[in-house]
Amino acid sequence: MKKELISHLRVLADRYETPRFTEGDPSCVLCRYSETADIECAAFIAAMLAFGQRQQFLTKTDYIMALADSCGGPATWLRTGAYNKDFIPPNVAMDAKFYRFYSYRQLLDLFDKLGEILNQETNLGSYVKSRHQNFCEKNISCGKPEPHLAESLSSCFNGCRIVPQGMASANKRIHMFLRWMVRQNSPVDIGLWSWYSPANLIVPLDTHVVQEAIKLGLLPPKAVANAKTAKLLTEKLRQVWPQDPCRGDFALFGNGVMATL
Secondary structure, three states: OOOHHHHHHHHHHHHHHOOOHHHHOHHHHHHOOOHHHHHHHHHHHHHOHHHHHHHHHHHHHHHHHHHHHHHHHHHHHHOOHHHHOOOOOOOOOOEEEOOOEEHHHHHHHHHHHHHHHHHOOOOOHHHHHHHHHHHHHHHHHHHOOOOOOOHHHHOOOOOOOOOOOOOOOOOOOHHHHHHHHHOOOOOOOOOOOOOHHHHHHHHHHOOHHHHHHHOOOOOOOOOOHHHHHHHHHHHHHOOOOOOOOOHHHHHHHHHHHHHHH
């Protein structure tokens, strides 16, 4: 990669990785709570809803968080199953759509799984860490490569349609959530999962990031947002930030979206 491009990407990352990035972004939920279990659950729910028009999914996230806050916060709301009483408005069917193509029933499936996790472990991070370590040990004993943390996280929610599971997809929402949880010393990302290295994260890829990466010559002109492209772009960004390739997400997403807001 040319020195000029490396310098340009660093300038863009410095410009957009600031507290202002959270304004109108789903990452704003990271500052809403102080307890780890609350932060993780709120962030995971927000990340799973983060597609489509920003104002629409932020409004839906706020609706859920307001219900949770009335019960003492997301962790308590989920652990106690209080969502079964207040999430679905009166006279609304469970199969009615809550947001886009996801129904109230499918959100309840997500809440059920989060509640189950919280009743087994102190918080979501502890549960995912244990599951990931078990998967790594199993793969090593079988001579297989270690799974990526995204695979371990997704596997915690088998049967929850709202949580991406496909291996071929870019799984932007999963990787965005992991960026929030793993990266430290950031004015945006909260870095609660210090047990995982940010060097191993994969860039959260969507059409905006792909378009900006193509413009800068980081991806071929016909690149599409899938798992292969996400890994390719991550390798490119490791040339700029070897230990923190997802810092490039701010440079590309920021330049593609934030610059127009």
